[in-house]
Amino acid sequence: MDSAHVANPAAIGPLALVEYPHPALLRRASPVTRLDAGLRDAAARMFDIMYEAQGIGLAAPQVALPYRLFVVNCSGRRGDGEEHVFINPVLSRPRGTAVQEEGCLSLPGVRMDVRRPQKIVVDAFSLEGEPIRMDLDGLLSRVVQHEFDHLEGRLFTDRLPEAAALEVRRELETFREVFFGKQSRGETPVNEMLLAELDRLEAARC
Ligand code: ZN
Numbered sequence: 067m068d069s070a071h072v073a074n075p076a077a078i079g080p081l082a083l084v085e086y087p088h089p090a091l092l093r094r095a096s097p098v099t100r101l102d103a104g105l106r107d108a109a110a111r112m113f114d115i116m117y118e119a120q121g122i123g124l125a126a127p128q129v130a131l132p133y134r135l136f137v138v139n140c141s142g143r144r145g146d147g148e149e150h151v152f153i154n155p156v157l158s159r160p161r162g163t164a165v166q167e168e169g170c171l172s173l174p175g176v177r178m179d180v181r182r183p184q185k186i187v188v189d190a191f192s193l194e195g196e197p198i199r200m201d202l203d204g205l206l207s208r209v210v211q212h213e214f215d216h217l218e219g220r221l222f223t224d225r226l227p228e229a230a231a232l233e234v235r236r237e238l239e240t241f242r243e244v245f246f247g248k249q250s251r252g253e254t255p256v257n258e259m260l261l262a263e264l265d266r267l268e269a270a271r272c
Contacts (some may be wrong), residue, residue, distance in 0.1 A: 076170040076270035079106050081111050081129040083119060086172050086221065086241045091258050096272035097154045098133050105133070105271060106193050109151050112137045117144050121171045122191040123209040125216030128172050132264040133271060136213035140205045150206075155190035157214055159201075165206055168222045176237050178230055180222050182211050222228065 084090060092171055098105065108131060116124040116137060134154045141147025162184030162237040169177045185203045188210050192198055212222055223234050248253035255263075 074237070075266065076100075076104055078108050078131065078267065079113060081108060081126060081131070083115060083171055084130050086238065087091050087170075088130060089257050090127045090132060090182065090264055091219065091221065092173055093127075093132070093219045093264070094161055095127055095132050095219075096268050097107055098135060101153070101191075101195050102271070102272040103192065106236065109135065109137055109193055113139070113144070113160070114147060116171075117142070119171050122205075123213045124171065125213040127216050127219070130264070132268045134217045136210075138147070139211065140207065140209060151193050152188065152190040152210065152213075153193065155161065155181070155188050155210070155214055155217070157186050157188055157211065159187040161183070161185040168208070168212055170212070170215075170222055172236075173221065173223065173241065176234060178221065178222065178234060180212075180225050181227075182208060182216065182225070186211060186240075188214075231237045239267050 110128075112124050112126070112129060115129060116122070116139070120142060122140050123136060125136040135157070136152055138150045138152070139147050148205045159161075160183030163181055164184040165179050165181045167177050168180045171205040182209065185201070185208055187199065189207050190198045213221065215225070223231070223238060226234065245254065249256050
């Protein structure tokens, strides 16, 4: 905590990727009711972090922000493809099914086939507060559904059939051991502190 932090209760500190089982990834994010400069800056930094990590989508809980917001660029490269920011998204009209391998920046190294609706409609708001409606298919549909799950506190490993879920159980256990180990050594704040920070940020914009 610094003095700026005390002066501005809505301040968003430096952002960084967090990994499972950080509590931000496991609780439902809250609708944003205040679109301010701090949030626009955070979205810009989320694109930086996403490109750096070679991702194509990043949800606010993955950088420990408790907001219903995610960013996507299916090309994965700055200056290429199209950048999308979705705030308070609602998904509807699921059609068809598709199976595709997915990975997640919050579970590095884990890749599994995930079954999802092939097409969906997303309604959301842009960073300028303008309503967005898109009928999605293909990779953008897949990424939007994966990122939307993060806002619900769900990871793609929660969507696996039983045999595949068993397959990743040990990998998830390893992530837990690493995370709780860092907490016990004081390298990562304990959950009580992480949750208090999420509550503070939520109170500022939700
Ligand atoms: Zn993910």
